[in-house]
Amino acid sequence: MSPITNLTGHLLQAHIFTARSLELAEILNQIVVAAKFVSHKTNRAGLTDILGDAGKTNVQQEEVQKLDEYAHDVFVRLLKQSPYVKAVGSEEEPEMIVFNEVYHDQAQYIVHLDPLDGSSNIDVNVSVGTNFVIFHKQSLGQKLLKSDYLQPGKNAVCAGYVVYGSSTMLVYSTGKGVHGFTLDPNIGEFLLSHENMTLPEKSEIYSLNESYQPKWDKNFADFVAKMKTNQDISGKPKTARYIGSLVADFHRNLLKGGIFLYPADKKHPNGKLRLLYEGIPLAFLIKAAGGYASDGKRDVLKIVPADLHQRIPFFVGNRPDVELVEQLLGNKH
Protein backbone atom coordinates (compact mmCIF):
# COMPACT_ATOMS: atom_id res chain seq x y z
CA MET A 1 0.00 0.00 0.00
CA SER A 2 1.59 3.33 -1.03
CA PRO A 3 2.24 5.90 1.75
CA ILE A 4 -0.92 7.83 2.59
CA THR A 5 -0.34 9.25 6.10
CA ASN A 6 0.11 13.01 6.15
CA LEU A 7 1.64 15.00 8.98
CA THR A 8 -1.47 16.20 10.77
CA GLY A 9 -3.01 12.72 10.58
CA HIS A 10 0.18 11.26 12.09
CA LEU A 11 0.28 13.86 14.87
CA LEU A 12 -3.36 13.42 15.87
CA GLN A 13 -3.06 9.60 15.90
CA ALA A 14 0.05 9.83 18.12
CA HIS A 15 -1.48 12.35 20.50
CA ILE A 16 -4.93 11.00 20.62
CA PHE A 17 -7.42 13.76 20.52
CA THR A 18 -6.45 16.61 22.86
CA ALA A 19 -7.16 20.30 22.42
CA ARG A 20 -3.45 21.13 22.35
CA SER A 21 -2.71 18.48 19.73
CA LEU A 22 -5.41 19.97 17.50
CA GLU A 23 -3.86 23.44 17.90
CA LEU A 24 -0.40 22.06 17.18
CA ALA A 25 -1.70 20.14 14.14
CA GLU A 26 -3.16 23.38 12.79
CA ILE A 27 0.13 25.27 13.27
CA LEU A 28 2.08 22.44 11.65
CA ASN A 29 -0.32 22.52 8.73
CA GLN A 30 0.62 26.17 8.11
CA ILE A 31 4.30 25.16 8.22
CA VAL A 32 3.57 22.36 5.72
CA VAL A 33 1.95 24.81 3.29
CA ALA A 34 4.87 27.26 3.64
CA ALA A 35 7.32 24.43 3.02
CA LYS A 36 5.49 23.59 -0.21
CA PHE A 37 5.82 27.19 -1.41
CA VAL A 38 9.56 27.27 -0.61
CA SER A 39 10.11 23.85 -2.18
CA HIS A 40 8.32 24.97 -5.33
CA LYS A 41 10.48 28.12 -5.53
CA THR A 42 13.73 26.27 -4.74
CA ASN A 43 13.16 23.54 -7.30
CA ARG A 44 13.03 26.02 -10.15
CA ALA A 45 15.38 28.64 -8.70
CA GLY A 46 17.36 28.99 -11.93
CA LEU A 47 14.25 29.76 -13.91
CA THR A 48 12.79 32.47 -11.73
CA ASP A 49 14.34 35.62 -10.35
CA ILE A 50 15.01 34.08 -6.92
CA LEU A 51 18.77 33.52 -7.07
CA GLY A 52 21.35 35.92 -5.77
CA ASP A 53 21.29 38.46 -2.99
CA ALA A 54 18.46 40.76 -2.03
CA GLY A 55 20.81 43.73 -1.77
CA LYS A 56 20.65 44.08 2.03
CA THR A 57 22.17 42.64 5.20
CA ASN A 58 20.29 41.17 8.17
CA VAL A 59 20.78 41.57 11.91
CA GLN A 60 23.56 38.97 11.62
CA GLN A 61 25.38 41.35 9.26
CA GLU A 62 25.01 38.65 6.63
CA GLU A 63 24.02 39.35 3.03
CA VAL A 64 20.37 38.37 2.67
CA GLN A 65 19.66 36.13 -0.30
CA LYS A 66 16.42 36.57 -2.22
CA LEU A 67 15.36 33.08 -1.17
CA ASP A 68 16.05 33.94 2.52
CA GLU A 69 13.65 36.84 2.18
CA TYR A 70 11.08 34.85 0.22
CA ALA A 71 11.10 31.97 2.73
CA HIS A 72 10.88 34.35 5.68
CA ASP A 73 7.93 36.18 4.12
CA VAL A 74 6.05 32.99 3.23
CA PHE A 75 6.49 31.32 6.64
CA VAL A 76 5.57 34.49 8.58
CA ARG A 77 2.46 35.22 6.47
CA LEU A 78 1.23 31.64 6.76
CA LEU A 79 1.90 31.44 10.51
CA LYS A 80 0.08 34.75 10.97
CA GLN A 81 -3.05 33.12 9.53
CA SER A 82 -3.12 30.74 12.50
CA PRO A 83 -5.18 31.98 15.46
CA TYR A 84 -2.90 29.92 17.71
CA VAL A 85 0.41 31.66 16.90
CA LYS A 86 1.14 34.73 19.03
CA ALA A 87 4.61 35.53 17.72
CA VAL A 88 7.41 34.44 15.43
CA GLY A 89 11.16 34.82 15.93
CA SER A 90 13.10 34.72 12.66
CA GLU A 91 16.74 34.86 11.68
CA GLU A 92 15.72 37.58 9.22
CA GLU A 93 14.14 39.93 11.79
CA PRO A 94 16.01 41.69 14.65
CA GLU A 95 12.99 41.56 16.99
CA MET A 96 10.07 39.22 17.61
CA ILE A 97 7.18 39.54 15.14
CA VAL A 98 4.09 39.78 17.38
CA PHE A 99 0.61 39.18 15.95
CA ASN A 100 -2.06 41.45 17.42
CA GLU A 101 -5.08 40.84 15.21
CA VAL A 102 -8.29 40.21 17.12
CA TYR A 103 -8.19 36.55 16.17
CA HIS A 104 -4.78 36.20 17.95
CA ASP A 105 -6.24 37.26 21.32
CA GLN A 106 -6.14 33.70 22.65
CA ALA A 107 -2.94 32.71 20.80
CA GLN A 108 -0.57 30.76 23.04
CA TYR A 109 2.24 29.53 20.73
CA ILE A 110 5.59 30.99 19.71
CA VAL A 111 7.46 29.75 16.62
CA HIS A 112 11.19 30.36 16.07
CA LEU A 113 12.41 30.02 12.50
CA ASP A 114 15.49 29.80 10.37
CA PRO A 115 13.47 30.30 7.19
CA LEU A 116 16.25 29.34 4.81
CA ASP A 117 19.28 27.49 6.17
CA GLY A 118 22.38 27.11 4.02
CA SER A 119 21.98 30.35 2.08
CA SER A 120 25.49 30.08 0.66
CA ASN A 121 24.36 26.97 -1.21
CA ILE A 122 21.25 28.40 -2.90
CA ASP A 123 22.98 29.59 -6.08
CA VAL A 124 24.99 26.38 -6.56
CA ASN A 125 22.04 23.98 -6.44
CA VAL A 126 23.03 22.28 -3.19
CA SER A 127 20.49 21.21 -0.55
CA VAL A 128 19.15 23.93 1.74
CA GLY A 129 16.63 23.78 4.58
CA THR A 130 14.30 25.43 7.08
CA ASN A 131 14.52 24.96 10.87
CA PHE A 132 11.65 25.54 13.29
CA VAL A 133 10.77 25.08 16.95
CA ILE A 134 7.41 25.66 18.67
CA PHE A 135 6.92 26.75 22.29
CA HIS A 136 3.79 27.24 24.37
CA LYS A 137 3.51 30.67 26.04
CA GLN A 138 4.35 30.47 29.79
CA SER A 139 2.76 33.73 30.90
CA LEU A 140 -1.00 34.18 31.24
CA GLY A 141 -2.86 36.87 29.35
CA GLN A 142 -2.31 38.29 25.90
CA LYS A 143 0.99 40.12 26.43
CA LEU A 144 4.12 38.43 25.10
CA LEU A 145 6.92 38.45 27.68
CA LYS A 146 10.63 37.83 27.10
CA SER A 147 10.27 34.72 29.25
CA ASP A 148 7.74 33.46 26.68
CA TYR A 149 10.10 33.62 23.70
CA LEU A 150 13.44 33.03 25.42
CA GLN A 151 12.65 29.56 26.77
CA PRO A 152 15.15 26.69 27.02
CA GLY A 153 14.72 23.98 24.39
CA LYS A 154 13.57 21.45 27.00
CA ASN A 155 10.27 23.39 27.11
CA ALA A 156 9.63 23.02 23.36
CA VAL A 157 6.39 21.29 22.32
CA CYS A 158 7.55 20.52 18.78
CA ALA A 159 10.58 20.95 16.53
CA GLY A 160 11.45 20.07 12.99
CA TYR A 161 13.14 20.92 9.75
CA VAL A 162 12.51 20.85 6.04
CA VAL A 163 15.35 19.73 3.76
CA TYR A 164 14.99 20.89 0.13
CA GLY A 165 17.21 18.25 -1.47
CA SER A 166 16.91 15.61 -4.19
CA SER A 167 13.50 15.22 -2.59
CA THR A 168 11.85 17.62 -0.14
CA MET A 169 11.40 16.15 3.32
CA LEU A 170 9.83 17.47 6.48
CA VAL A 171 11.09 15.84 9.69
CA TYR A 172 9.41 16.60 13.04
CA SER A 173 9.11 15.47 16.61
CA THR A 174 6.90 16.30 19.58
CA GLY A 175 9.28 14.30 21.74
CA LYS A 176 7.64 10.99 20.81
CA GLY A 177 10.06 9.75 18.18
CA VAL A 178 11.26 11.50 15.03
CA HIS A 179 9.21 11.11 11.86
CA GLY A 180 10.00 12.02 8.26
CA PHE A 181 7.57 12.96 5.50
CA THR A 182 8.46 13.18 1.81
CA LEU A 183 6.73 15.67 -0.48
CA ASP A 184 5.00 13.89 -3.35
CA PRO A 185 4.91 16.65 -5.98
CA ASN A 186 2.19 14.87 -7.95
CA ILE A 187 -0.17 14.90 -4.99
CA GLY A 188 1.22 18.08 -3.40
CA GLU A 189 1.35 16.49 0.04
CA PHE A 190 4.03 15.43 2.53
CA LEU A 191 3.51 11.69 3.12
CA LEU A 192 5.00 9.58 5.92
CA SER A 193 8.14 7.89 4.55
CA HIS A 194 10.47 7.55 7.57
CA GLU A 195 8.59 6.66 10.77
CA ASN A 196 10.58 6.52 14.03
CA MET A 197 13.94 7.70 12.73
CA THR A 198 16.62 6.68 15.22
CA LEU A 199 20.30 7.59 15.22
CA PRO A 200 22.44 4.55 14.30
CA GLU A 201 24.77 3.41 17.12
CA LYS A 202 27.83 3.52 14.86
CA SER A 203 29.23 7.04 14.50
CA GLU A 204 31.05 6.91 11.17
CA ILE A 205 30.92 10.51 9.93
CA TYR A 206 32.26 13.82 11.12
CA SER A 207 31.00 17.11 9.66
CA LEU A 208 33.17 20.18 10.18
CA ASN A 209 34.53 23.11 8.20
CA GLU A 210 38.26 22.33 8.46
CA SER A 211 39.31 25.59 6.83
CA TYR A 212 39.10 27.13 10.33
CA GLN A 213 41.73 24.75 11.71
CA PRO A 214 44.33 27.54 12.17
CA LYS A 215 41.90 29.31 14.54
CA TRP A 216 40.99 26.26 16.65
CA ASP A 217 41.90 25.58 20.25
CA LYS A 218 44.87 23.14 20.23
CA ASN A 219 42.99 20.42 22.15
CA PHE A 220 40.18 20.60 19.63
CA ALA A 221 42.64 20.33 16.73
CA ASP A 222 44.13 17.19 18.32
CA PHE A 223 40.66 15.74 18.82
CA VAL A 224 39.82 16.28 15.14
CA ALA A 225 43.12 14.71 14.07
CA LYS A 226 42.28 11.60 16.14
CA MET A 227 38.91 11.20 14.41
CA LYS A 228 40.88 10.44 11.23
CA THR A 229 42.71 7.50 12.84
CA ASN A 230 42.02 4.27 14.73
CA GLN A 231 42.21 6.37 17.89
CA ASP A 232 38.72 7.67 17.10
CA ILE A 233 36.18 6.71 19.77
CA SER A 234 34.61 4.26 17.27
CA GLY A 235 37.97 2.45 16.94
CA LYS A 236 38.29 3.28 13.25
CA PRO A 237 38.74 6.45 11.22
CA LYS A 238 35.59 8.47 10.55
CA THR A 239 34.82 9.70 7.06
CA ALA A 240 34.40 13.46 6.42
CA ARG A 241 31.18 14.84 5.01
CA TYR A 242 30.36 18.58 5.03
CA ILE A 243 27.67 20.20 2.88
CA GLY A 244 27.66 23.64 4.51
CA SER A 245 23.89 23.54 5.05
CA LEU A 246 23.32 22.61 8.69
CA VAL A 247 19.97 20.95 8.02
CA ALA A 248 21.38 18.76 5.22
CA ASP A 249 24.45 17.78 7.26
CA PHE A 250 22.24 17.00 10.24
CA HIS A 251 19.76 14.97 8.15
CA ARG A 252 22.52 12.79 6.64
CA ASN A 253 24.12 12.18 10.05
CA LEU A 254 20.73 11.34 11.59
CA LEU A 255 20.29 8.62 8.96
CA LYS A 256 23.90 7.35 8.93
CA GLY A 257 25.31 8.14 12.40
CA GLY A 258 27.98 10.74 13.10
CA ILE A 259 28.83 14.04 14.69
CA PHE A 260 28.42 17.61 13.38
CA LEU A 261 30.80 20.15 14.89
CA TYR A 262 30.80 23.93 14.74
CA PRO A 263 33.21 25.05 17.48
CA ALA A 264 33.96 28.53 18.73
CA ASP A 265 37.19 29.92 17.39
CA LYS A 266 39.19 33.10 17.63
CA LYS A 267 36.97 34.74 14.95
CA HIS A 268 33.62 33.39 16.34
CA PRO A 269 34.09 33.41 20.16
CA ASN A 270 30.53 32.09 20.61
CA GLY A 271 30.49 29.96 17.48
CA LYS A 272 28.39 30.84 14.43
CA LEU A 273 25.15 28.91 14.78
CA ARG A 274 22.14 30.43 16.51
CA LEU A 275 20.78 28.80 19.64
CA LEU A 276 17.06 29.44 19.23
CA TYR A 277 16.41 28.52 15.62
CA GLU A 278 19.33 26.27 14.71
CA GLY A 279 20.67 24.65 17.90
CA ILE A 280 17.43 24.03 19.78
CA PRO A 281 15.37 22.47 16.96
CA LEU A 282 18.15 19.99 16.15
CA ALA A 283 18.97 19.32 19.81
CA PHE A 284 15.27 18.50 20.42
CA LEU A 285 15.21 16.17 17.41
CA ILE A 286 18.51 14.39 18.13
CA LYS A 287 17.39 13.70 21.71
CA ALA A 288 14.16 12.14 20.43
CA ALA A 289 16.27 10.05 18.00
CA GLY A 290 18.65 8.82 20.74
CA GLY A 291 21.52 11.28 20.36
CA TYR A 292 22.72 14.42 22.12
CA ALA A 293 23.62 18.07 21.43
CA SER A 294 25.95 20.30 23.41
CA ASP A 295 27.58 23.73 23.25
CA GLY A 296 30.77 22.01 24.40
CA LYS A 297 29.87 22.49 28.05
CA ARG A 298 26.25 21.43 28.58
CA ASP A 299 23.07 20.10 26.99
CA VAL A 300 21.81 22.66 24.46
CA LEU A 301 18.24 22.00 25.65
CA LYS A 302 19.11 23.34 29.11
CA ILE A 303 20.49 26.68 27.92
CA VAL A 304 18.17 29.61 28.70
CA PRO A 305 18.58 31.98 25.72
CA ALA A 306 19.78 35.49 26.62
CA ASP A 307 18.61 36.97 23.34
CA LEU A 308 16.86 36.05 20.11
CA HIS A 309 20.00 35.69 17.98
CA GLN A 310 22.40 34.28 20.57
CA ARG A 311 25.14 32.20 18.99
CA ILE A 312 26.60 29.03 20.49
CA PRO A 313 29.31 26.52 19.65
CA PHE A 314 27.32 23.47 18.49
CA PHE A 315 28.10 19.75 18.59
CA VAL A 316 25.35 17.27 17.72
CA GLY A 317 25.11 13.54 17.00
CA ASN A 318 26.08 10.31 18.74
CA ARG A 319 26.20 10.89 22.50
CA PRO A 320 29.68 9.31 23.13
CA ASP A 321 31.26 11.60 20.52
CA VAL A 322 29.55 14.73 21.80
CA GLU A 323 30.38 13.91 25.43
CA LEU A 324 34.02 13.48 24.40
CA VAL A 325 33.96 17.04 23.04
CA GLU A 326 32.46 18.21 26.36
CA GLN A 327 35.31 16.54 28.28
CA LEU A 328 37.77 18.21 25.96
CA LEU A 329 36.25 21.71 25.95
CA GLY A 330 34.10 21.70 29.07
CA ASN A 331 36.78 23.33 31.17
CA LYS A 332 37.42 25.89 28.48
CA HIS A 333 34.32 28.00 29.19
Ligand code: AHG
Ligand atom coordinates in the same frame (compact mmCIF):
# COMPACT_ATOMS: atom_id res chain seq x y z
P1 AHG B 1 22.12 30.27 7.34
O1 AHG B 1 22.16 30.10 5.86
O2 AHG B 1 20.76 30.09 7.92
O3 AHG B 1 22.80 31.55 7.78
O4 AHG B 1 22.95 29.07 7.99
C1 AHG B 1 24.22 28.82 7.52
C2 AHG B 1 24.95 28.01 8.54
C3 AHG B 1 24.61 26.53 8.49
O5 AHG B 1 23.61 26.20 7.58
C4 AHG B 1 25.90 25.87 8.10
O6 AHG B 1 26.13 24.72 8.86
C5 AHG B 1 26.94 26.92 8.41
O7 AHG B 1 26.32 28.16 8.28
C6 AHG B 1 28.10 26.83 7.48
O8 AHG B 1 29.04 27.77 7.97
P2 AHG B 1 30.48 27.85 7.28
O9 AHG B 1 30.25 28.38 5.90
O10 AHG B 1 31.26 28.78 8.17
O11 AHG B 1 31.06 26.45 7.29
Ligand code: MN
Ligand atom coordinates in the same frame (compact mmCIF):
# COMPACT_ATOMS: atom_id res chain seq x y z
MN1 MN C 1 20.90 28.50 9.29
Ligand code: MN
Ligand atom coordinates in the same frame (compact mmCIF):
# COMPACT_ATOMS: atom_id res chain seq x y z
MN1 MN D 1 19.04 31.13 7.44
